[in-house]
Each structure stands twice: as C-alpha cells, then as structure tokens.
Amino acid sequence: MRPLGVGLVFWPELAPLLDDTDLVGVIEIEPQGFWEKLPCGSGACYRPNGGLLRNIAQYPQPKLLHGVGQPVGGVTCDPVDATPSLRGAVDILRPVWVSEHLSFNRTYRDAAVTEAGFLLPPRQSTAGVFAAADNIVRYASMTGSPVAFETGVNYLQPRADELDDGAWFARVAEQARCGILLDLHNLWCNQRNGRERVRDVLARMPLDRVWEVHLAGGMALGGYWLDAHSDAVAPELLELAAEVVPKLPNLGAIVFEILPQHLPRIGIDGVGRQLEQLAKLWALRAPHYAVTSPATHPHPAYLATTDAHRELGRNLRELAEWENTLAAAIRGDAVNSSCFADLAQDAGIAVYRQLIGDARRSNLTRALRYTILLLLAMLGSDETETILDRYFMTTAPDAYAALEAEGFARFLRDQSALLAGVPHLAEVLAFEHALLRASLYAEPAELAWSSDPTEIFAALDAGRLPRGLPVVRTTMRIAAQ
C-alpha cells in the first residue's frame, strides 16, 4: 500500500494542526459526521455538507475515508441509499482507500429496519465471514475504492461457539481479499475486557493486509475499558504498537483518533505531541518492504462461490437471530432465542446500554441544548434523565442528532403538564424545534416570546433559571432561504 504517513481523523476543532504538513501527513474523514438525514419522498436520504468536504479537499495531504454509518459486519442493510453521498465524498476527496467497521448497527424489528444506536459486534461464524465479504465487495462497488475493514471493539465475552478474534479477522480479509484497518486500541480494549490477547490475535492475522493502524486513548466504565477516543495513547499501547509496526509490510498510514468533545483533556498541543509519537512509530516500518506505486494498490477481488453462497443462505437466519437477540438484550426486551439466550447474561450488555444512552443524550444535548439546560436547571439531573429514559423507551435511536432531536421535541410537545410547569420551556422548545425544521426541511415558523429570548439563553448559559425576566411580548419569524 502506498505509504502516506501519520495523520488524524478530521474535526473542525483540529484544523489548526492541518497546515503543518510535516506533522500531519494524511487526513482521515468520517463523512457521516458531516451528513444530515432527512425524509425524502416515501423514505429518507442523506444530505452531506459539501462545502465542508470541498474545504477539506483543499488541504494538500492525501485523504482517507473512514465510514462510520454503513458497517460491513451485519446482514441488515441501511434502508437509506448511502451510495450518492459516499460516492460524492470520494469524488471530492479522492481518498487513497476507504474503510468501514466490521460491525452491525441495524436490525429488523416488527418487519422494519431499526437502528441499534451503536456499532455492535457481529456473529463470528463461517456464515458471518461470507456475509461480511459480500458486504465489503458491495462497499467497494459503492465507493469505487479499495476497501479495508476495521478490527472492532467487542465488549462481549468470548464464546465457545464463535471463531476466535484473530481467525475471524483473518478469514474475512482472505475471503474479501481486502485490506485491514488494524485498530490497536480496539484490540487492546478487547484484551483488557476479557477477550483474546492482542499478540494472539495478531499471530492469526495476515499482517500483509494491514494498510492502516488506528491509535487512541480510552476511559474506564464499570470495570470495562472503553474505546472512547478520549485521551492520549497509553504508554503501554505505544510500546505494543512499536512491536507491531515493523511487522506490517504494507502499512500505509498511522492515524490518531480523538473526539472533539474530549479535546480539552489533552489540548491541541497534546494532539500535536501524539502525532510526534506516531511519527516515531512510523519510522519503525521495515523500509525494504515499502511499496510506493499507487498502481499496486490491492483491490477487493472477492468472487462469490457457489459454496460460499450456499453456506451463507443456510445460516443467514442464524446471523439475523444473533443481531436481533443482541439488540433486544441491550434494549432490555425479552430474549426469545434458542441459540443465543445466554447473551442477556453477558455483562457487556450493560456497557452497550450505557453507551447507547450516552450517545442519545449527547445528541439531544447538541441539537436541543437550551431545552435540555432548562430541564436540568428546573428539574435536576435525576428527573431529567427519567424524562429522557421515558422517551428512549418509546422511540428507537437514530444516530443522526437532528432526527433524534425531532423525535424528542415531538415527545415533549405532548407533555402538557411538564410544559406548563417549567417556565419558558414551551417557548425554548418551539424555538429550537423550529430551527431544526428550518435547517432540515426549509420549513418556516412563527414564534411568540414572552421575554427577550437572549435574556433567557444568557441565564441558561450562566447556569441560572430564567426567572423574573421582564415581560416583552414579541413575534419571531424563522425562515430558510
């Protein structure tokens, strides 16, 4: 694979580092973070922020595209056609290769596709290998690009009836003839949480297929180590990476991941220091292996065999049962599976439940910031969480903040006693909901305020309830043009 160097996952907050091409040799983009999802006709569609992608394209560094919304490990496809948006991102950014997670994030529930709310571990079986390989080939066709899959984090305990992690990754890669994005922090999490040792996983994997390495920092939760993308890379993991990198003959990039929400923990200078650490790892590559011609990129060349499809067809139902059972266990629903009933007893289920709840609450905090602040200020955190939990029980998650917020806004609008009991809640909610609908659907709105809204927002920004404000009745019109 063409060696690109050291880089990071793009977030606007990290832009100050990107002009230093010595420090940042490659930029990875997670396109779904800059898409919106909205109703289109009888279904839905994705709407990318093309302006942002074109701005990123102007950086001189080579680009990588890292998908986080259409994972390749499951049997339930995205009901929304992501092809135009993915191809658009490829056309604008010209990535050297693209990658996706070897996970699943959707299941069928009552004959409809339901979002799981998180990237979940797939069934590690022979049928799963064929299903994943088919998905990877399809993904290559969708994007017109070489594809690597990411070695995923898995908070479940290992099972006697599944392929071990190393064999699972190896068989998918060989079957799909694709690249591997070796996420060392994921494997390190898995080891710390009771799955295989990283070294044992690597011993089973075709290391010549590793095109890219991900490194990140994590955090603890309830005895588990999370792939939280929340901190600097742990020294122990850096040591492990230094041991692994020289064994990767086709390594093309080492990428540092940190979510912008966690940037204050290490600061922008801290990210720079992480990139310097990664550059030291990059220098450990075995130079005589380096392949520099872009023409030699491996490309998935999986040819579906009759045997493979026969095997997959026989076991498709088992794969779907795994996915439905895992999603149901996480929701807390009754598990009616003859094969996987024991999943509900896995302590990792509670971790996924917590992470999905965190993601949903955070999405609402982003898109309905002042509504949430007002609830917290008036009711306190416990009662606010109770309201959020009641909403979660009634509505499936959507990873897109705007749609999640739309659902919660509609839920709150029906809570008449709550709206009557919290000063300005109806006004603040109507305002934020109108902004969302104007942005998503170009839908105009007319709002009535009983006080100056900037005074209300100023109070909330300062952590105060907006009480005793002068009465100023005004009308606000919101329009999208």
Next chain:
Amino acid sequence: MISELNPQPLPPRSLERVRIYVDADVSYDLKRMNKVVANVLGKLGCGGCHSGRILEFLDMREFMVNPKTLDVEGRMGAQF
C-alpha cells in the same frame, strides 16, 4: 430589525440559510443570538456514528447541578 443569521459554524452547505426576523422595537443581542443558533444547528450530523463515548449530557448535568448539594449553579469557565 431584521437579524440574518448563518447558523453553521462549519462551512455552509450549498443550501438555504436560516434567517430570523424579529419585531422592530426589540433590541436583541444579535451576537448572542447568532451564537445560540450556531450552538443549536452546528452539529446535526451523525453524532453517535463511532465507537467512542460522548459525554456532553453528563458534562452539562455537572455544570447545571452541583452533584453534592444538588443546588443549581453556574461554574466559571465551564465548557461543553
């Protein structure tokens, strides 16, 4: 008074901009209003599309409610 706001802190999409019109006799703090709109509309994408853990609600909860006294209070320099 007409307040025209571009709600996107990110480069804009090739789509419409959200505009806000208010009564002429009210002098809103337009700078604050602009920030509010940017806060609300700045991150509508796939916030949960990764394997990380995001803690914005927990941060906001700690900001609004002192976990020891359960008093509602602001915290100087709080960021979320």
